[in-house]
Amino acid sequence: FQCFMASLYLSIRDNGVKEVLREFDPPRNIVEAFIGQDLFILAIFWDITYWLLFILILVAIITGIVIDAFGGMREAKEADESDLKANCFVCNLARFPLDQTVGFDHHVRAEHNPRWYLFFLMYLRGKAETQMTGQERYVFDRVWPSLDYRWLPRETTFSVREEDSQEDVIQTVHSQVNNVESKVEQLASAIARIEDHLEKARQ
Numbered sequence: 001f002q003c004f005m006a007s008l009y010l011s012i013r014d015n016g017v018k019e020v021l022r023e024f025d026p027p028r029n030i031v032e033a034f035i036g037q038d039l040f041i042l043a044i045f046w047d048i049t050y051w052l053l054f055i056l057i058l059v060a061i062i063t064g065i066v067i068d069a070f071g072g073m074r075e076a077k078e079a080d081e082s083d084l085k086a087n088c089f090v091c092n093l094a095r096f097p098l099d100q101t102v103g104f105d106h107h108v109r110a111e112h113n114p115r116w117y118l119f120f121l122m123y124l125r126g127k128a129e130t131q132m133t134g135q136e137r138y139v140f141d142r143v144w145p146s147l148d149y150r151w152l153p154r155e156t157t158f159s160v161r162e163e164d165s166q167e168d169v170i171q172t173v174h175s176q177v178n179n180v181e182s183k184v185e186q187l188a189s190a191i192a193r194i195e196d197h198l199e200k201a202r203q
């Protein structure tokens, strides 16, 4: 242990492990490199292998993993942000149909503001159960035992539904007008037939 601590201390403080080792004595020819007492070739091979494995490859792998992880996190964040910009957080209606009625920004700010839903839930938690209204009770029962969020509006909202009902009204008016038109046509043909009969009777 003493030896380990000493070499650790020395190698960190000075110029690395080489300060601890003996004086460097390079071999003068290739035969000496192989048969010398230091096994010079073996030592160099070991050092290079170590350098390749740990310094180059391992560092590359670790930085690669780190960069990859950060990239993945950023991608997920960007996907979330673009989803928030394209769809309503509460009801998941897309921007386009909303822009045709009330406007997406108005919808997200005034109709389906996620913060208001959060405030509503916080208010429900603080309220005594006996003082809740019917709707509050309904939502409270859904959310707290089972975390059921099916009471949230899904792909629908006040303004869009109003638009739908308006379209329905227009359609019924249209079909009624069509009915009246066909009846008027029937009447006209009946009158024509009566006139024909009258003329034949006169002759």
Ligand SMILES: [Zn+2]
Residues within 6 Å of the ligand: 088, 089, 090, 091, 092, 093, 107, 111, 112, 157
């Ligand atoms: Zn919405």
